[in-house]
Amino acid sequence: MIKKLLQRVFSKKDKSAKHETAKQNGRANKPADTNKNAGHSAKRIASKTHGIDRRLLSNAAVKTTEGLQKAGFEAYIVGGAVRDLLLKKRPKDFDVATDATPEQVNRVFRRSRIIGRRFRLVHVMFGDETIEVSTFRGSHLGESDENQVADSGRILRDNVFGNQEEDAVRRDFTANALYYDPATEDVLDFHNGVPDIQAGILKMIGDPVTRYREDPVRMLRAIRLSAKLGLKIDGATESPIPKLATLLNDVPPSRLFDEMLKLFLSGHAIESVIQLRKHGLHHGLLPLLDVVLEQPIGAKFVNLALKNTDARVLAEKPVSPGFFFATLLWHEVLVAWQRYQKQGNRPIPALHMAMTEVSDIQAEKLAIHKRYSTTMKEIWGLQPRFEMRVGKRPFGLLEHPRYRAAYDFLLLRCESGEVPMELGEWWTKFAESHADERLTLLKNLPAGNQTESKPRRRRRRKPPSQ
Ligand code: ATP
Numbered sequence: 312m313i314k315k316l317l318q319r320v321f322s323k324k325d326k327s328a329k330h331e332t333a334k335q336n337g338r339a340n341k342p343a344d345t346n347k348n349a350g351h352s353a354k355r356i357a358s359k360t361h362g363i364d365r366r367l368l369s370n371a372a373v374k375t376t377e378g379l380q381k382a383g384f385e386a387y388i389v390g391g392a393v394r395d396l397l398l399k400k401r402p403k404d405f406d407v408a409t410d411a412t413p414e415q416v417n418r419v420f421r422r423s424r425i426i427g428r429r430f431r432l433v434h435v436m437f438g439d440e441t442i443e444v445s446t447f448r449g450s451h452l453g454e455s456d457e458n459q460v461a462d463s464g465r466i467l468r469d470n471v472f473g474n475q476e477e478d479a480v481r482r483d484f485t486a487n488a489l490y491y492d493p494a495t496e497d498v499l500d501f502h503n504g505v506p507d508i509q510a511g512i513l514k515m516i517g518d519p520v521t522r523y524r525e526d527p528v529r530m531l532r533a534i535r536l537s538a539k540l541g542l543k544i545d546g547a548t549e550s551p552i553p554k555l556a557t558l559l560n561d562v563p564p565s566r567l568f569d570e571m572l573k574l575f576l577s578g579h580a581i582e583s584v585i586q587l588r589k590h591g592l593h594h595g596l597l598p599l600l601d602v603v604l605e606q607p608i609g610a611k612f613v614n615l616a617l618k619n620t621d622a623r624v625l626a627e628k629p630v631s632p633g634f635f636f637a638t639l640l641w642h643e644v645l646v647a648w649q650r651y652q653k654q655g656n657r658p659i660p661a662l663h664m665a666m667t668e669v670s671d672i673q674a675e676k677l678a679i680h681k682r683y684s685t686t687m688k689e690i691w692g693l694q695p696r697f698e699m700r701v702g703k704r705p706f707g708l709l710e711h712p713r714y715r716a717a718y719d720f721l722l723l724r725c726e727s728g729e730v731p732m733e734l735g736e737w738w739t740k741f742a743e744s745h746a747d748e749r750l751t752l753l754k755n756l757p758a759g760n761q762t763e764s765k766p767r768r769r770r771r772r773k774p775p776s777q
Pocket residue numbers: 389390391392403404406481482483484487488526528529532573
């Protein structure tokens with residue numbers, strides 16, 4: 312209590328001293344001179360009103376704001392973290408916004424580094440936590456070489472420093488434009504974000520159409536944040552989305568991938584996919600998803616996979632993006648696999664042709680990082696081997712580094728009705744048994760279940776017909 316009181320008293324009294332230090336730190340030659348406006352249009356909301364629980368704060372974030380403030384700068388916890396704190400959720404990461412330039416931030420913290428070439432940020436490290444510190448950004452509408460806007464209205468570059476008020480206006484939703492000062496425990500609210508959060512509403516700052524044109528990814532963010540936080544998207548924020556969905560075609564596939572990964576690994580993947588479809592956004596992202604969801608087994612499989620992922624995320628268990636994308640695209644692979652076999656290709660080469668085809672179509676829209684697509688293909692490629700229950704083959708499969716992921720994948724296939732339950736149950740027993748029991752399990756397979764040795768048999772080549 313006493314500490315808080317002292318902090319409050321000093322944070323007010325100290326202003327002039329801080330400004331002196333700030334000047335010494337070189338602040339005079341940068342954007343912060345415009346900072347005289349800071350906080351002017353903001354509502355200052357005290358701790359007893361907003362009720363943020365300090366126990367949910369990260370130590371590293373508090374040390375970062377303290378360090379910057381001691382050096383004479385302004386510093387706040389900002390964005391999603393404040394929103395989550397107001398919703399009584401523990402934020403998964405903390406961002407800090409300041410009037411210090413990246414170089415100045417870098418000088419304050421020994422363990423920090425400047426990252427990004429265009430949009431420069433500083434990573435400040437405390438133990439194994441990293442806090443992302445960004446300098447207040449200015450309006451993209453100002454005349455400057457640092458900012459570029461495409462004909463469509465999409466912002467190509469947005470890297471001009473500004474004051475806190477400008478920084479708030481360029482954020483996406485009112486709930487994301489809040490600044491929390493751990494020293495005073497006040498929240499600065501520039502766009503009515505606190506009442507919106509309390510009313511359970513996600514609302515775009517400014518004109519939604521213009522803001523989506525500036526950055527179409529904001530449409531995906533609206534869906535993701537509303538699904539994750541249980542916030543309702545405000546009418547005017549929601550209504551333009553279906554009409555503007557095609558704007559996503561202009562977004563670089565790698566950025567879409569990052570955003571989709573966040574969406575799918577949010578712990579609310581099912582709800583997010585439902586919402587993406589409802590708003591017509593999935594066409595540009597997972598072009599084949601509609602087709603999959605129209606087939607009963609496909610829909611069941613994808614839903615099981617999404618449910619499974621959500622449960623793992625919520626239980627804080629690790630989730631493999633490679634596995635996840637393998638499930639989303641599997642039914643495409645199945646269709647293509649059958650087609651290639653009908654065209655006369657043997658099962659294994661046909662499967663590999665199908666895998667390549669599906670990944671290539673997908674990559675045009677949303678580039679799955681290579682490290683994930685490799686896992687995805689390994690999981691697919693191992694599936695036929697589960698059916699080869701003869702000789703040494705099952706023992707080899709157990710030793711494969713991707714066995715566990717491939718087995719989990721097999722269980723989903725069983726549960727969705729694509730392959731018999733017996734197959735998954737057999738593998739569960741086989742993996743859990745001792746060596747001699749494994750041999751018995753292999754011997755006791757019902758007749759017809761060893762057909763899987765087929766791919767091993769070499770066919771005699773027909774003499775070329777002339
Ligand atoms: P999450 O809980 O997923 O981290 P978040 O809102 O914190 O959600 P971040 O990507 O961490 O998402 O972004 C941090 C903050 O940066 C946001 O709260 C928002 O203020 C701002 N921001 C992020 N992306 C955009 C965008 N596309 N347009 C405008 N502001 C953005």
